[in-house]
Structure formats: C-alpha cells, structure tokens
Amino acid sequence: MENMPSYSVNNFDKFAFEYIRTDRQRDMEIFHFHDYYEIYYLVSGQRDYFIDNRTYHVEPGNIVLINKGVIHRTIGNSDAQGYERALFYYEKHFEEEINQRFPNADLFSIFNLDLHVFTLPRENQKFIENQIVKIASECHNKPELYQEYIEVLFIELLMYLKRCINDSLTAVPQTTNLKLAKISDIIAFINNNYMHRLTLSLITEKFYISTSCFTKTFKDATGFTFVQYLNNLRIKHAQYMLRGTDLTVSDIAERVGYESVTHFGRVFKKITGVSPLTYRKQ
Template sequence: MELNFYEASKFDISRERKYNTSMPTRHYHNGYEIFYLVSGDISYFIEDQSYQVVGGALLIINMNEIHKLVNSSKESFERITLLFQEEFLEDMFPYNDSFHVLSSFASGKHFMPLNGQEQSFIEKLFDKMIAEYNKQPPGYEYYLKTLLFELLIFIYRKSSTLPAVDHTGGNPIHKKIFDIVDYLNQNYHETQTIQGISSKFFISPSYFCKTFRENTGFTFTEYLNNVRIKEARRLLTGSTLKIADIAERVGFESMTHFGRIFKDITSLSPLKYRQTYKAELD
C-alpha cells in the first residue's frame, strides 16, 4: 500500500470546501496536525484506528502518525487543517514535569467531538489564525503563536476529560447512522424528528438515539441544531437575507426558537453575530 512522507511547514493553516482530498494516499509528516471538520461527514484513518467524523469534531494527529482521509459519500465537506512544527512555539513552552501542552498528541485520543459553544470558540480561533496568516499584518507571527497556544491549551484540557483509549481496535460507525448523518447534512432545512428518521431508516427510536450519540458524540437534536446554525452563520455574514428568512431557510419554524438556539451555540444573538462578523469580513 502506498505511503508518502511530507515535510511539514513551520506553520500552515487553510480552510477549504472540498469533494476530494489533495492527499488521497496514506501519509505522515514531521509536524503536528489539527484537523477540524466544519461541515459534512468523512472517514479518517489514523494508524490502526478508523474514525467516522461529522461536522463539529476535532482530530489531532501526532508527528509521524500515518493517516488518510476518505470521503465515501462524495458530497462536499468543509475542513480546516493546521500543521505546525514544535520549533514554531519553542519560545513559549513552559517545560516542567507536570505540564507539556503537546502531550495530548501522544495520548492516543485523536477524536474530540465538540458541543456547540466549543465549536463556536474553536472556529473563532481558527478564523483569527487564518486572517493573520493570510494578511500578515505587523506582529502577525507573534499573534499566531498566541492563538495557537490558546488552541493547544483547549485541546489539552479537552483531552483530559475524554475516556481512556480503547486499544481493541478502531471505532467503526454503525453504517446506518452514517447514512443518517449524510441525510441530515443534505436535508437539515426540512422538518426532522426522531420518529421520522427512525421510520425512514428502519431503526427503533430508542436504538437510534443511543447509537447516534455513541457514534457521533452528539444527540440527534444537538447535531441537527449545529448543522442548521452553521448554515445560518454563513448566511448571516455572506448574504443580505433578513434574519427571519435565514431562520426559515435553515429549518427553524419560529424566530424565537432560532434566536434561542443560535445564542446557546454562539453566545450571540443572530443580529449581533451579523454585526460583529460581517464587519470583520468587510
């Protein structure tokens, strides 16, 4: 089986919507990688483990770990990839026996599902990094280091809350659940219920709820709301649609419900979010 080595950049970050990965073969590199799936659903292989990743999840990959992304659904997905070498942060590390910010990468805990507020926090960090990296204003490298260190602290703390790694193998997702995830990614704007999904995919509601959470890290409602709010955020900053029209377009039947869920996930009202982030993009 083909295996390639790539020399890692000192620091590199990119955000892209894709159908195919630019690195289709199994590969490894001499840098640390942080992969965040903004939207969509993909398979990811790291060493001898497989992960079925849905939007809102983070993957961390240690130096020289063999990995590969597979997009079996052939639908588009949006991802953020950050790659860096330790030397980029060497002047910021507090070296001591009790704490090393990169130790999470050696824990074997590659997969980190994030709740809505965590996703919003992470995406804001990534957005700042991408803006600094692309525009390179005065002092950008120092700010990049600060932002990256904040992200690594978050990962370190998040990793410590995750269960111990199961070394009996990977975590193959229930195929039917992955089909449901793909369906929700394409049809989030329609009315979706546990009963409706269970009937459509011939699975009992109780087993569906249990298996969905085990395989994705989210409840059905959490996942559906996150998909809808991601699209709402995109429309708020990338269009001139009225907020009520956006709420309806992404599947919310009332403005009140939309506003409450939006604020729960982003900590801002839809209007405040548009004012804040549209101004930054402009």
C-alpha cells in the same frame, strides 16, 4: 463560517495553517506521515479518516489529533458532497519553544493518547471556529506582528484542547463491523511484521479470508492497496533509520523487509521523491 475564502499560512520553522471549503469529496492521494503534529477540525460535511490501523467516521464538530510519525489519510465519504475543514500543524522547533516557555504544561501530551478523534460540545466548537476566523483574518490582512499573533493563537488552541480533554471530551469510536474488525487485526499484524516477507497469500491464509474479499475490504477500509500500505510503512521506518542511525542503505533495506536494495531505492524515491542517500543528507 459562510463565505470565508480558503487560506493557508506556513512558517516552516514553527507552524502551518490551512482552511478550505469545497463542494466535492476528495481523497488524500496517498496515506502519509510526517515529523510534526497535526490538528484536523471538520466544520461541515463528512469525512472518513484512516489513522494508524483504525478508520473513523468524522462529522462536523469533531477534532482529530495526529501525532508525529502516525500513518493517516482522509477518504471521501460516498454519502456526502462537499466539506469544510481546517488544519493546524505544529513543527518541531515550535514544539521545543512552547515546551521551554511552559515546561509544566505538557501541552503536546494530547497527541500521545490512544484516542484520535473527539466530539466537541457546541461551546467548544465556537472557540475553535473563532480561532480559525482569527487566523484567516491575520493571513488575509497581514497587520503588524501578524505572524507573532498567529503563534499566540496556536498556543492558545493547544491550551484550550488540553483543558477540554482533561474535562473528559467524548471520544469518537472507530468504525466497526465484522469485516473491518478483521482488517484492523490484519493491519496490526502487518505493522508488527513489516520487516518480514509478507505476501497477499500469506495474509489471506493466516486470517482465513478470500483474496477478493480481503483486497476489496482492505481498500474500502483504508483507501490503500495491500502493497501500497506495506511499502509506505516500510519506507516510514527506513526514514527513521536513515535519520537516526549510521546503518548503510543496504542494511536498512534488509531491516525493513526488502530483499533487493535496488528495489528499495526505487520504492523509496517513488514515495519520498528523493533517493535514500539524498534523504539522509537533507
């Protein structure tokens, strides 16, 4: 895919596509989650990918499947320089349309697996890379019905991946060493107890790890500080409650672990860009 420029296209109700090639490593500024499905394909280079409470080393030909609402972040790999990757996003309305058109295909079940990263054989890599080239060409040339054709390519990609996974693709294991294994246990604990009062000292005492070791290893493994991770996790759950319940902002703040509704509002706006009430009205 040499000499192919960066492209992006966004049909906000249905799909988005982004392809970039860069000569330097970049970290995603914050870990995040969203209400749409994401497929990440690495063409060249190396990346480390934090997904939920696991870290994966991603190499060329690996494909990453991110479900809705799953916390994730890409992290630059210190042993690599540039990288080349493509992103495919499937919005809620597109999911509903696809499920209506193909009710027995269960295409989005590939995102519900406990596994997130897969190694594609070369012939499968060629198919994915051809899809990228086709979509980029449609984005660049904008021929008649180009958005409709991109929709077809997106659906074809889903069907192809569903078939590949059913044919037993090789899953990429999470990065493991003794320190990271302990960090994974700690992250699982945080995920299950975010609504309670959690402090750095509570974590280090419970898991018999020094503050300095925990702080460094947690940041190295996830790309986040303990406070960043905890706040983003709490705000994620607050967003679900704001959308799906009639609870007051004060009740939601308490349920996700904040003792002060003022502090909750401040953190919420810093992470989302809007106040809780504004978010609920959107």
